[in-house]
Amino acid sequence: MTEKDVPGIRKYDAPAGGWGALRATAKAISDQMAAPEAAITLYRTNKPEGFDCPGCAWPDRHHTSTFQFCENGAKAVTWEATKKRVTPEFFASNSVSSLLEWTDYQLEDQGRLTNPMAYNAEKDIYEAVGWDEAFRRIGQILRDQPDPNMVEFYTSGRASNEAAFLYQIFAREYGTNNFPDCSNMCHEATSVGLPKSIGIGKGTVSLDDFDTCELIIAIGHNPGTNHPRMMGTLHEVARRGAPIIVLNPLRERALERFADPQDALEMATFGATEIASSYLQPRIGGDAAALKGIMKALLEMEAEQGEAAGILDREFIEGHTNGFDAFAEDLRATSWAGIVAESGLPEEELRKVAQAYAKSNATIVTYGMGVTQHSTGTRNVQQIANLLLLRGNFGKPGAGICPLRGHSNVQGDRSVGITEKPSAGMIDRIEQRFGFRAPSQHGHDAVAAMQAIIDGRSRVLICLGGNLGVALPDADACFAGMRRLELSVHIATKLNRSHLLVGKNTFILPCLGRTEQDIQSTGPQAVTVEDSMSMVHASRGKLKPASEELRSEPAIVAGMASATLPASRVRWMEMLADYDLIRDAIEAVFPEFLDYNARIRIPGGFRLPLPPTERIWPTASGKAEFLRFSGVAEDPRPADEAVLKLATIRSHDQYNTTIYSLDDRYRGVFGRRDVVFMNEEDMNDRGIQQGDRIRIRTALDNEGDRILENVIAVSYKISRGSVATYYPEGNCLIPLNYIDPTSGTPSYKSVPVHITLA
Template structure:
């Protein structure tokens, strides 16, 4: 058909459903969560199979949740269910009995599939066999595993340079698969290893490594139970890490106070109805936040500075009772310079209160809550990491903790709340476009081949390299690259310039529909599937947000006998590409996870006796010097520096608004489970924009009006058409929308300083009444991108 020759759409369809508004909820979890989880199992036609799996998820001898990276308890785990609503939804989609076979692809062209939204695309079920899109083709065709790897090897060996290839990784990939994957990339000759950290917590690592010597958090789950104050900033635990609410509630029960800082009053920050107790199921639940500070988007820095001013005043009035002067003297550097900065006229409470949008009275309440406490935990999510000054803001958080001596002791420290279940493990396994000399030296000494030393492409640089024709091949080990990345139209046209795109996946997603001249889809096991090698069910391992490495063993029969695991996929790619030139025994790693773990033990510190320790009940903690109060930084030795940061200029033109993208409660990263956002009162719609009522009135509009959204960064017009205005409790001139629908508005050049992450929580937009003719302008924008060289 002629339509099949057209480029499929990179965007979700510009259509509205039937929006219904329900009351905004004031607490999270409870009976609603239980019913929603069971509803997804029924929808995926896996109620009994799925429930059987849920009883084994996050248990000592079970499998690790494929959703978020929140840690499991070290001691007792609930026999009823050590999982949350979103974990159950993730399991439902993984345990589904729906199947996407070769016949499905024969019936549906890529063009027709692209006309569906991401929710519809993801609901077809599990992929069952390798599929190939030939050059100029319109439909995916079946291909054997052998021929798929031959094709990959032929493309890689035809490149003029190894640096024309990139190897992307999602956070679901196991430690074992990650290790052999990065090893192949390095033996092939490149460090082009963009990964999902480049889009979520690269900022955290960039901030922490130079200051405390490690790019990870410093607390354990037990610390939440022993602390005095928990400050959760730029994060929504009710949706992004629901099991975190149990830890918050337990800390609260033990006497901790909780401060929530966020532009939106999220249900999971305010209250928790424990679904594992009768009171939680039918009662009002536990109030979590003692104080909620409704900060403006990117007003966090001004708020942190204001808190510091008040803490300095408290220290002057009560010397030695507020700041830990002994800790400052013995463990830090730069204290005097840090204090001196506050002599500047900009550092006054009235000015900073105006910049952050929080009243002086509330800032004072927050300062009083932490002034005379030492056990303080700061948690944050992408509300900080995806700001252009996110690195600086995290270092400002560290400044407060260093003043208080609140790091490296029980009940105190930093806790970046990671997203995907093994995103932290990927980086530990050397999935990194900027490996250190020490890491490369260890690999080189063990394997005996010369490691590439040139830094590779991160996600943003990889997109630009594709656009410039510098990348010809990309391999995606999991994930949904297109829907996760910024500047959707620009990225789509960059991907289309590839010679070959390979995606390892469990389910169909939009990245399979926007591809290079050729494309391959390679199906693999889910976390809950039995991973059988040489007749035995294998264990893999993952690392959670708090540095615990633990075993994971699937227990469901796979939906197809034509799947192979990610470790074997990486090994077979290596053998097909490198052949006899390789010095690595890829066949050994292909046949044995234990052999892979033996190699990890030799190459990565902290994994001594890996095969033994990973089989221990609950796994083992990796070394964390900062957790033990030891700071080992390159520039400052055993001291943690106070950092001097700047207050950002967040000025807007008279017709501009600040927009942050977020996800719904029916969503995990780019996976859309449903069309509701229960906690925020949204039902059956995703194309909404949350706005302050005063802003709506000033625009001469009303709730329910249809609008088009524009961004003009870099002098380029970007358009997201057809959104519905929803009034919400949000600071003036601030707006919130869902991704991936508004990723199109995030310029590929709008990035976080130092970490180069997309600044998706800081997008300047203009809002105009919806015009039906807007679609002609959208097509023109897309055509301009296609013509760009």
């Protein structure tokens, strides 16, 4: 195939990180902040007396290092601490209809929101409104609803523990368990799947485990973009010689070569470290088949060499697990032909992974949304747990499971009660602490909430952060549903498209960011967050707030609750004055936060209990469970051979729906997002050349009218039969009900499509 010279598409041969990362960091600072202020602010990132990075949830080794931020972390910090402002004058000069014509990047690039705003439908603009008036109007509309279950309380993972806890208490006293949450769209399969396997829905490793692990198997994630602080850890593991086996449909630069910007010698010599010792590219939707192949190979190795060879940890299996015999029989009955066809990987490559795994005495498996965002996402996660159970890789140093969370407190929000499925014990303890009985029926997750909004069964949406309308699949249906709401409320730091999907009454309530001082009546306050390894630590902003009108998230939640529930028995304003009282209440409802206020004052914080690390299994049986995966197909089988599998992915200059720039440096895309990454052979089969305009059409039953047009084909190192395009632009191809039925997670990562020349 002859490649065309396509504007904005060029090879990028440098390693991930390195001087490219430093240049990008410098540009982010110059675009958003004054250099001296930026330097001081970044120095405070992830320090005991500083603030937690608002980017990814990867932990910091001691929370005290000299520099603990990465390129994308610097972008997240400067994006929040920007000198740019969105004032009432901005809204007066720009109608909502005109702002809808702006790109998502342009909207957020305007800067920080400064005043509470209410939509004026007659003028089609937002107008400034006082806080008390906003709370009064919101409270009145909430009280007027005929059924509390017609209200949806959405939460973004960037909310602090304190804000999230008050929020769920507010909603439950109001009378609903409708808690759509950003985790519903990413790692819900982990939260639902792992408790059935090992008893908890969290990872079991610490950073110290990466110092002693003998093997890492990395499945379905791109750390250089989505959790870049992890690259320092992988860099250390690779430098000490421990193998890192990658399974990912796309070749991602950060998993190939990485230059650590904090390694003076590597930077001075323009060197780089090879990260992956082996890089396998399964077809999209082939992870479950690949995992079954690795595990089948292990069984066959044991059968050939005998149990004494120690291929499987028989002592661990017999003493700590259930279900092995049925699980093993299913593996033996699964054909290699089916595994190879579905995974897209040769049998010998999968056997090599099994051999490496059998040699390792301590293995960590890391995984991301390439595993969870499928119609079998929950069962995919359970297969990873099965793999680790086979060799006893729980409850020993250097071993365990590591789901890679996104937002810096998405795990913490869950720990303090953001769930649509409250336990009986949680309900009892809420009643003991606050004097009201919370509802017990299950509420809505994110997809169910949006379906209720579209159908008119829910009339109010309150968003504690986030960009829900854009984040979910099927934007046309989501946008139309949100415009029919009686009330929508957005607690936010910056403007985004969801704020422009105005209903009968719509409010934007600007809040403090992580970087800013939070001063209440008793003085400066700290909030707390939990990282992806269950460490809870304090975060204290130091910057002067972007506007005197900003309020903290706890203050906004307390203000809405007080206005909505005038007879509430919860002491909202008392807790708001002193966040220690919020943490006392969290401890009363969630006993694992024992001595919360004392332990949060220890530099670095404390770790929440993780029973599997002690080989204690909080499952119904009291043991870890081997859970079978029927067959090898991860997603519905396509109707014909011409169908490709599409995954939606983030660019390097992007965090969730926030787009920092139009570049995707490591993939060689600059200044544009209208691209589809394709395998060269797949392009040849369809007579497509790089730069050709193409049309993507969904190949699901009754979904043929879902089309993404005016995008270009880009030749990329992606597995045969697989294609990828950017999120959220590709969301239009995904039906809202195309989900993992067990967890409700949308199948963003495996959409059957037809691709033709436009």
